[in-house]
Every structure is written in C-alpha cells, then in structure tokens.
Amino acid sequence: MAPFDLVLLLVLSNAVQNSMIGADNTVGAGFILAGVLVAVNSLLGYATRKSKRVEVFIEGKPQILVHHGVVDEAILQKERITRHELLAAIRQVGLVDISDVMVAILETNGRINVIKKIQGPLT
Numbered sequence: 001m002a003p004f005d006l007v008l009l010l011v012l013s014n015a016v017q018n019s020m021i022g023a024d025n026t027v028g029a030g031f032i033l034a035g036v037l038v039a040v041n042s043l044l045g046y047a048t049r050k051s052k053r054v055e056v057f058i059e060g061k062p063q064i065l066v067h068h069g070v071v072d073e074a075i076l077q078k079e080r081i082t083r084h085e086l087l088a089a090i091r092q093v094g095l096v097d098i099s100d101v102m103v104a105i106l107e108t109n110g111r112i113n114v115i116k117k118i119q120g121p122l123t
Helices: 003-020 027-050 052-059 073-078 083-092
Strands: 063-067 101-106 112-116
Touching: 003 027, 027 052, 063 073, 063 083, 083 101, 083 112
Parallel strands: none
Antiparallel strands: 063 101, 101 112
8 A cells, every 4th residue: 555545545534424424515525525536546546657757756766774784874864764663674684783784775665675685605
C-alpha cells in the first residue's frame, strides 16, 4: 500500500461517515464523493505507472542511509530517522555493527532494507 492509498482510505472513511450518520449530506452525495476519491486515486496510480517524474513526485525515491559502513547523517536528519531506528533495522538482519553494512536503503514504503557486506573471498 502506497502512502497515498492510506490517505485515500482515511479521507474516504470520513466522507462516507458524514453521509451515514444523517448529517446534512445525503447518501447519494456520499456515493458521489467516494466515487470521485476512488477515481482520483486510480488516475494518480495510472499517472505514476506512466511517468517516472510523477512517480518520484508522488511517492518519492529511495534514499541511501548507509554506504559501506558510513552513515549519511544528513539523509537521516532530512528523513527524520533516528540512529536507534537505523540500528534496529540493522539488527533485524543479524548485524550488530554499522561497519558490517554494505548499504542500507530507506525505501519509498518506509522500510529500511539492509544488505550485509560480503565476508571473505568469492568462490
């Protein structure tokens, strides 16, 4: 689920709630509003599939947090990620030291993917 999809669900539930509780909005208006919101979401989904620019604008782009054991503090600060959150993601892949990380990437869905450094010679 993309962040925009979550926002759609929240706005959609609020829009439908107003027509269900019997406020000044009618049930028909609730259906129209829900249809418009779903249509806009579909249109944005189509636009992000067709255009890389639109995709980057709507969903963002992955950010490299650690490269060859070196933490990019500026990116951490920009993305509002604490060092504790980064270390937790590193521990989830079984590492205890940042120097063992080849790369850690903050994906557009909010997950931090960590790739270990390759130990020893390749055979």
